Amino acid sequence: MEIVELSKLLNKMGAQLSTGREDFRNPNGVYMKAMNFRRFDLAYKAEGKKGLERDGRLEGDIWTAFAGNEVLLSLTASSIRANVDAGLPIGPAPEAEETFEAEEGRVLTRVHLSRERNRKLVEQKKLAAIKGAGKLACEVCSFDFEAAYGEHGAGFIEAHHLKPVHTLLPGHKTKLDDLALLCSNCHRMVHARRPWLTVQQLKERLVKL
Ligand SMILES: [Zn+2]
Ligand SMILES: [Zn+2]
Structure with a gap:
C-alpha cells in the first residue's frame, strides 16, 4: 500500500x-x-x-x-512532500543550468533558489548591509561590485539562502539572517558541486590570488 x-x-x-x-x-x-x-x-x-x-x-x-541518516531522510521527504502539496514551483529552475542540484534533490533546489530571489527580502538585506558596513561586499571574498565597476556595479550582489534545503517548509518565512550576500563567483562556487558548501567552507577554500 x-x-x-x-x-x-x-x-x-x-x-x-x-x-x-x-x-x-x-x-x-x-x-x-x-x-x-x-x-x-x-x-x-x-x-x-x-x-x-x-x-x-x-x-x-x-x-x-x-x-x-534516517533523520535527514525523513526531514527531506517531509519537506519535498510539503512543497509539492503547496503547489510550489518544482523541477529544474530554467535559469540555473550551472547550479548543481542539492543532495536532497531537484524539488528542494528550486525552493532554495526561489527563496534567495525574494526581491523584497533581498533589498532589505542589502539595505541592512549598507547601513552596517557602508558597502555591499561578498561575505566570502569581500568583492565589492561598486568598487570594481563603479556606478554600473552599485547596489549589485547576490543573496544565498543559508538554511539546509531539507528544512525549507512552505509556511516558514525567510528571515534576513537566513541570507548571506555573495558575489556571483562565490555563489556559483557554493552550488558548483554536491554537497553544496557552506559559506564557511568556501571561505576556507578561498586562495588569495
Ligand atoms: Zn565572493
Ligand atoms: Zn544559493
Whole structure:
C-alpha cells in the first residue's frame, strides 16, 4: 500500500513537472525502483536476497547520502512532500543550468533558489548591509561590485539562502539572517558541486590570488 501512496505523490509531482508521461512512476515502477535501491542494502543482502541490478550511479549516491541518516531522510521527504502539496514551483529552475542540484534533490533546489530571489527580502538585506558596513561586499571574498565597476556595479550582489534545503517548509518565512550576500563567483562556487558548501567552507577554500 505504501507503494501505491508513493506512486500517487510521484504522479502529482510528475504532473507539476509536466513530464507528459502517463506511466510516470506507476506502482509497478515505484516497486522496481525500491528494488533497485535494495541492492545496496546490506541487511537485505544478508538474508541472501539481491535486489535489482541496474546501471546508474545516482541511486548509489542517494543511498550513500541517506541510508545511514534516517533523520535527514525523513526531514527531506517531509519537506519535498510539503512543497509539492503547496503547489510550489518544482523541477529544474530554467535559469540555473550551472547550479548543481542539492543532495536532497531537484524539488528542494528550486525552493532554495526561489527563496534567495525574494526581491523584497533581498533589498532589505542589502539595505541592512549598507547601513552596517557602508558597502555591499561578498561575505566570502569581500568583492565589492561598486568598487570594481563603479556606478554600473552599485547596489549589485547576490543573496544565498543559508538554511539546509531539507528544512525549507512552505509556511516558514525567510528571515534576513537566513541570507548571506555573495558575489556571483562565490555563489556559483557554493552550488558548483554536491554537497553544496557552506559559506564557511568556501571561505576556507578561498586562495588569495
Ligand atoms: Zn565572493
Ligand atoms: Zn544559493
